[in-house]
Amino acid sequence: MSNIIFYFSGTGNSYSIAKGIQKEIGDTILAPLLKAKDYKVAEYNIVGFVFPVYYIHVPEIALRAIKGISLRKGQQVFAIANYGGTLGYALQDIREALSDKDVILQEYKIRMPGNYILEYGAFPRVYQEYILKKTEIQIKKIAGFILKNKKTGYIEPNLIAKIYHSRSNKQRSLFGEVGSNFYAKEQCVHCYQCVKLCPTKNITISEGNLIWGSKCVQCMACIQWCPQNAVSHPLMKKNRGYYTNPNVVVNQSGELELKENKS
Ligand SMILES: Cc1cc2nc3c(=O)[nH]c(=O)nc-3n(C[C@H](O)[C@H](O)[C@H](O)COP(=O)(O)O)c2cc1C
Ligand code: SF4
Ligand code: SF4
Structure with a gap:
Protein backbone atom coordinates (compact mmCIF):
# COMPACT_ATOMS: atom_id res chain seq x y z
CA MET A 1 0.00 0.00 0.00
CA SER A 2 1.25 3.48 -0.85
CA ASN A 3 -0.62 5.57 1.68
CA ILE A 4 -1.55 5.36 5.35
CA ILE A 5 -4.29 7.03 7.37
CA PHE A 6 -4.18 7.09 11.16
CA TYR A 7 -7.36 7.68 13.14
CA PHE A 8 -8.21 8.38 16.75
CA SER A 9 -11.91 7.88 17.39
CA GLY A 10 -14.10 7.48 20.47
CA THR A 11 -17.53 7.10 18.89
CA GLY A 12 -16.74 6.27 15.26
CA ASN A 13 -16.99 9.65 13.51
CA SER A 14 -13.26 9.98 12.84
CA TYR A 15 -13.08 6.31 11.91
CA SER A 16 -15.91 6.63 9.37
CA ILE A 17 -14.26 9.67 7.78
CA ALA A 18 -10.93 7.82 7.58
CA LYS A 19 -12.70 4.85 5.91
CA GLY A 20 -14.42 7.19 3.46
CA ILE A 21 -11.14 8.84 2.44
CA GLN A 22 -9.46 5.42 2.19
CA LYS A 23 -12.15 4.24 -0.23
CA GLU A 24 -11.90 7.37 -2.38
CA ILE A 25 -8.12 7.61 -2.69
CA GLY A 26 -7.44 3.84 -2.87
CA ASP A 27 -4.15 2.01 -2.22
CA THR A 28 -4.29 3.04 1.46
CA ILE A 29 -4.14 1.26 4.79
CA LEU A 30 -5.90 2.45 7.91
CA ALA A 31 -4.42 2.18 11.40
CA PRO A 32 -5.25 3.40 14.90
CA LEU A 33 -3.13 6.46 15.66
CA LEU A 34 -2.06 4.98 18.99
CA LYS A 35 -0.40 2.10 17.08
CA ALA A 36 1.62 4.41 14.79
CA LYS A 37 4.88 3.15 16.29
CA ASP A 38 4.27 -0.21 14.53
CA TYR A 39 4.61 1.42 11.08
CA LYS A 40 7.49 2.87 9.06
CA VAL A 41 5.48 5.98 8.33
CA ALA A 42 8.22 7.83 6.43
CA GLU A 43 8.01 5.18 3.66
CA TYR A 44 4.44 6.02 2.61
CA ASN A 45 3.54 8.49 -0.15
CA ILE A 46 0.66 10.13 1.68
CA VAL A 47 0.09 10.16 5.45
CA GLY A 48 -3.27 11.18 6.92
CA PHE A 49 -4.48 11.97 10.43
CA VAL A 50 -8.19 11.99 11.32
CA PHE A 51 -9.20 12.95 14.84
CA PRO A 52 -11.97 14.66 16.85
CA VAL A 53 -11.78 18.03 18.58
CA TYR A 54 -11.89 18.04 22.39
CA TYR A 55 -12.48 21.43 23.98
CA ILE A 56 -11.32 23.26 20.86
CA HIS A 57 -8.01 21.37 20.61
CA VAL A 58 -6.65 18.10 19.30
CA PRO A 59 -6.97 15.46 22.06
CA GLU A 60 -3.65 15.52 23.93
CA ILE A 61 -3.15 11.76 23.50
CA ALA A 62 -3.57 12.08 19.72
CA LEU A 63 -1.27 15.10 19.48
CA ARG A 64 1.45 13.30 21.44
CA ALA A 65 1.20 10.29 19.10
CA ILE A 66 1.44 12.54 16.02
CA LYS A 67 4.47 14.36 17.42
CA GLY A 68 6.21 11.00 17.99
CA ILE A 69 5.95 9.90 14.32
CA SER A 70 9.02 10.14 12.07
CA LEU A 71 8.06 11.72 8.76
CA ARG A 72 10.09 12.28 5.58
CA LYS A 73 11.17 15.73 4.43
CA GLY A 74 8.67 16.91 1.81
CA GLN A 75 6.19 14.09 2.59
CA GLN A 76 2.53 14.79 1.83
CA VAL A 77 0.54 14.86 5.07
CA PHE A 78 -3.13 15.70 5.57
CA ALA A 79 -5.01 16.37 8.79
CA ILE A 80 -8.81 16.20 9.09
CA ALA A 81 -10.24 17.60 12.31
CA ASN A 82 -13.88 16.72 12.93
CA TYR A 83 -16.00 18.51 15.44
CA GLY A 84 -19.54 19.00 16.71
CA GLY A 85 -19.75 22.81 16.60
CA THR A 86 -16.55 24.75 17.32
CA LEU A 87 -13.32 23.61 15.74
CA GLY A 88 -11.05 26.08 17.51
CA TYR A 89 -7.30 25.58 17.57
CA ALA A 90 -7.18 21.96 16.37
CA LEU A 91 -5.47 22.52 13.04
CA GLN A 92 -3.17 25.12 14.51
CA ASP A 93 -2.12 22.42 17.03
CA ILE A 94 -1.23 20.06 14.19
CA ARG A 95 0.64 22.76 12.27
CA GLU A 96 2.71 23.51 15.37
CA ALA A 97 3.29 19.82 16.14
CA LEU A 98 4.65 19.24 12.64
CA SER A 99 6.48 22.54 12.27
CA ASP A 100 9.96 21.02 12.63
CA LYS A 101 9.26 18.09 10.28
CA ASP A 102 9.37 19.96 6.96
CA VAL A 103 6.35 18.15 5.47
CA ILE A 104 3.66 19.46 3.10
CA LEU A 105 0.58 19.75 5.32
CA GLN A 106 -3.01 19.94 4.02
CA GLU A 107 -5.60 21.07 6.58
CA TYR A 108 -9.28 20.04 6.47
CA LYS A 109 -12.26 20.20 8.79
CA ILE A 110 -15.53 18.27 8.78
CA ARG A 111 -18.56 18.95 10.96
CA MET A 112 -19.98 15.78 12.55
CA PRO A 113 -22.68 15.00 15.11
CA GLY A 114 -21.50 15.90 18.62
CA ASN A 115 -20.80 13.05 21.05
CA TYR A 116 -20.00 14.68 24.39
CA ILE A 117 -22.74 13.04 26.42
CA LEU A 118 -21.45 14.43 29.72
CA GLU A 119 -22.52 17.86 28.40
CA TYR A 120 -25.40 17.13 25.97
CA GLY A 121 -27.41 14.29 24.45
CA ALA A 122 -27.34 13.05 20.85
CA PHE A 123 -28.42 15.55 18.18
CA PRO A 124 -31.93 14.85 16.81
CA ARG A 125 -31.87 11.96 14.30
CA VAL A 126 -32.86 14.08 11.28
CA TYR A 127 -30.12 16.59 12.06
CA GLN A 128 -27.57 13.78 12.37
CA GLU A 129 -28.68 12.45 8.98
CA TYR A 130 -28.38 15.91 7.44
CA ILE A 131 -24.83 16.35 8.79
CA LEU A 132 -23.75 12.86 7.72
CA LYS A 133 -25.13 13.35 4.19
CA LYS A 134 -23.11 16.55 3.87
CA THR A 135 -20.06 14.68 5.15
CA GLU A 136 -20.25 12.17 2.29
CA ILE A 137 -19.96 15.03 -0.21
CA GLN A 138 -17.12 16.66 1.74
CA ILE A 139 -15.18 13.38 1.90
CA LYS A 140 -15.29 13.05 -1.90
CA LYS A 141 -14.16 16.66 -2.31
CA ILE A 142 -11.33 16.35 0.22
CA ALA A 143 -10.17 13.05 -1.33
CA GLY A 144 -9.95 14.81 -4.71
CA PHE A 145 -7.80 17.57 -3.16
CA ILE A 146 -5.58 14.96 -1.46
CA LEU A 147 -5.00 13.12 -4.74
CA LYS A 148 -4.06 16.41 -6.43
CA ASN A 149 -1.86 17.38 -3.44
CA LYS A 150 -3.72 20.68 -3.45
CA LYS A 151 -2.27 23.47 -1.34
CA THR A 152 -4.70 24.40 1.46
CA GLY A 153 -4.84 27.53 3.58
CA TYR A 154 -4.51 27.70 7.35
CA ILE A 155 -7.68 26.96 9.33
CA GLU A 156 -7.61 29.32 12.31
CA PRO A 157 -9.78 29.55 15.48
CA ASN A 158 -12.84 31.78 15.32
CA LEU A 159 -13.89 34.41 17.87
CA ILE A 160 -16.02 31.96 19.90
CA ALA A 161 -13.00 29.68 20.34
CA LYS A 162 -10.81 32.60 21.43
CA ILE A 163 -13.34 33.69 24.05
CA TYR A 164 -13.74 30.14 25.26
CA LYS A 185 -25.06 0.39 36.75
CA GLU A 186 -26.70 -2.87 37.67
CA GLN A 187 -27.78 -3.65 34.07
CA CYS A 188 -24.08 -4.30 33.27
CA VAL A 189 -23.74 -7.80 31.81
CA HIS A 190 -19.95 -7.97 32.27
CA CYS A 191 -19.20 -8.24 28.55
CA TYR A 192 -16.10 -6.04 29.12
CA GLN A 193 -16.42 -4.29 25.77
CA CYS A 194 -15.75 -1.02 27.59
CA VAL A 195 -12.47 -2.43 28.96
CA LYS A 196 -11.34 -3.44 25.45
CA LEU A 197 -12.36 -0.12 23.92
CA CYS A 198 -10.67 2.22 26.37
CA PRO A 199 -7.61 3.77 24.67
CA THR A 200 -5.78 4.33 27.97
CA LYS A 201 -6.67 1.06 29.74
CA ASN A 202 -8.38 3.19 32.34
CA ILE A 203 -11.07 0.62 33.14
CA THR A 204 -10.04 -2.34 35.28
CA ILE A 205 -11.92 -5.29 36.72
CA SER A 206 -11.73 -5.98 40.44
CA GLU A 207 -13.71 -8.93 41.84
CA GLY A 208 -16.02 -8.68 38.84
CA ASN A 209 -16.63 -4.93 39.32
CA LEU A 210 -15.56 -2.25 36.88
CA ILE A 211 -13.33 0.53 38.18
CA TRP A 212 -12.52 3.71 36.28
CA GLY A 213 -9.07 5.12 37.13
CA SER A 214 -7.64 8.59 36.56
CA LYS A 215 -6.16 8.10 33.05
CA CYS A 216 -9.38 8.99 31.21
CA VAL A 217 -9.01 11.11 28.05
CA GLN A 218 -12.80 11.61 27.77
CA CYS A 219 -13.20 9.81 24.44
CA MET A 220 -16.72 8.68 25.50
CA ALA A 221 -16.23 5.20 24.01
CA CYS A 222 -17.11 3.31 27.21
CA ILE A 223 -20.34 5.18 27.89
CA GLN A 224 -21.54 5.60 24.31
CA TRP A 225 -20.90 2.07 23.01
CA CYS A 226 -22.07 0.08 26.05
CA PRO A 227 -24.68 -2.37 24.66
CA GLN A 228 -26.70 -2.12 27.89
CA ASN A 229 -26.39 1.66 28.43
CA ALA A 230 -24.94 0.58 31.76
CA VAL A 231 -22.17 3.18 32.08
CA SER A 232 -23.12 6.34 33.93
CA HIS A 233 -21.59 9.40 35.55
CA PRO A 234 -22.72 12.07 38.03
CA LEU A 235 -22.77 14.57 35.12
CA MET A 236 -25.22 12.42 33.13
CA LYS A 237 -28.71 13.90 33.02
CA LYS A 238 -31.79 11.72 32.72
CA ASN A 239 -33.03 10.91 29.20
CA ARG A 240 -29.89 12.14 27.43
CA GLY A 241 -29.68 10.28 24.10
CA TYR A 242 -26.61 8.17 23.29
CA TYR A 243 -24.66 8.70 20.08
CA THR A 244 -22.32 6.49 18.07
CA ASN A 245 -21.69 6.87 14.36
CA PRO A 246 -24.54 4.93 12.65
CA ASN A 247 -22.20 3.38 10.06
CA VAL A 248 -19.77 1.93 12.60
CA VAL A 249 -19.83 -1.05 14.98
CA VAL A 250 -17.46 -2.51 17.59
CA ASN A 251 -16.16 -6.02 16.81
CA GLN A 252 -15.40 -8.85 19.27
CA SER A 253 -11.86 -7.56 19.80
CA GLY A 254 -13.12 -4.12 20.74
CA GLU A 255 -12.05 -2.52 17.44
CA LEU A 256 -14.12 -0.23 15.26
CA GLU A 257 -15.43 -1.56 11.95
CA LEU A 258 -17.79 -0.32 9.26
CA LYS A 259 -21.24 -1.94 9.34
CA GLU A 260 -21.36 -4.74 6.78
CA ASN A 261 -23.63 -2.91 4.32
CA LYS A 262 -21.37 0.19 4.50
CA SER A 263 -17.99 -1.34 3.62
C1 LIG B 1 -14.39 15.63 25.66
C2 LIG B 1 -14.99 16.15 24.40
C3 LIG B 1 -14.85 17.48 24.08
C4 LIG B 1 -15.38 17.96 22.89
N1 LIG B 1 -15.16 19.27 22.57
C5 LIG B 1 -15.58 19.74 21.38
C6 LIG B 1 -15.29 21.08 21.00
O1 LIG B 1 -14.60 21.84 21.68
N2 LIG B 1 -15.78 21.52 19.82
C7 LIG B 1 -16.53 20.72 19.01
O2 LIG B 1 -16.94 21.19 17.97
N3 LIG B 1 -16.82 19.44 19.33
C8 LIG B 1 -16.34 18.93 20.49
N4 LIG B 1 -16.61 17.62 20.82
C9 LIG B 1 -17.37 16.77 19.87
C10 LIG B 1 -16.46 15.86 19.01
O3 LIG B 1 -15.34 16.56 18.54
C11 LIG B 1 -17.23 15.29 17.81
O4 LIG B 1 -18.45 14.74 18.14
C12 LIG B 1 -16.37 14.27 17.04
O5 LIG B 1 -16.96 14.06 15.78
C13 LIG B 1 -16.24 12.93 17.76
O6 LIG B 1 -15.43 12.08 17.00
P1 LIG B 1 -15.25 10.52 17.28
O7 LIG B 1 -16.62 9.88 17.07
O8 LIG B 1 -14.29 10.07 16.25
O9 LIG B 1 -14.77 10.37 18.66
C14 LIG B 1 -16.11 17.11 22.01
C15 LIG B 1 -16.26 15.77 22.36
C16 LIG B 1 -15.71 15.29 23.53
C17 LIG B 1 -15.88 13.83 23.86
S1 SF4 C 1 -19.69 -2.50 28.06
FE1 SF4 C 1 -21.42 -2.11 29.44
S2 SF4 C 1 -22.30 -4.12 29.83
FE2 SF4 C 1 -20.26 -4.48 29.00
S3 SF4 C 1 -18.93 -4.60 30.83
FE3 SF4 C 1 -18.89 -2.46 30.17
S4 SF4 C 1 -20.50 -1.49 31.37
FE4 SF4 C 1 -20.86 -3.69 31.49
S1 SF4 D 1 -12.58 5.67 30.56
FE1 SF4 D 1 -12.30 7.61 29.51
S2 SF4 D 1 -10.72 7.17 28.00
FE2 SF4 D 1 -11.53 5.18 28.66
S3 SF4 D 1 -13.17 4.69 27.20
FE3 SF4 D 1 -14.13 5.74 28.94
S4 SF4 D 1 -14.19 7.91 28.30
FE4 SF4 D 1 -12.68 6.86 26.97
Missing part, protein backbone atom coordinates in the same frame (compact mmCIF):
# COMPACT_ATOMS: atom_id res chain seq x y z
CA HIS A 165 -10.02 29.35 25.41
CA SER A 166 -9.23 29.67 29.12
CA ARG A 167 -12.33 27.68 30.14
CA SER A 168 -11.40 24.97 27.66
CA ASN A 169 -7.87 24.69 29.11
CA LYS A 170 -9.36 24.23 32.57
CA GLN A 171 -11.82 21.60 31.36
CA ARG A 172 -9.08 19.62 29.63
CA SER A 173 -6.95 19.65 32.77
CA LEU A 174 -9.84 17.90 34.60
CA PHE A 175 -10.27 14.97 32.18
CA GLY A 176 -8.60 12.38 34.45
CA GLU A 177 -10.51 13.48 37.52
CA VAL A 178 -13.87 13.62 35.72
CA GLY A 179 -13.23 10.22 34.16
CA SER A 180 -12.63 8.54 37.50
CA ASN A 181 -16.30 9.15 38.35
CA PHE A 182 -17.78 6.88 35.69
CA TYR A 183 -19.49 3.83 37.12
CA ALA A 184 -21.38 0.73 35.90
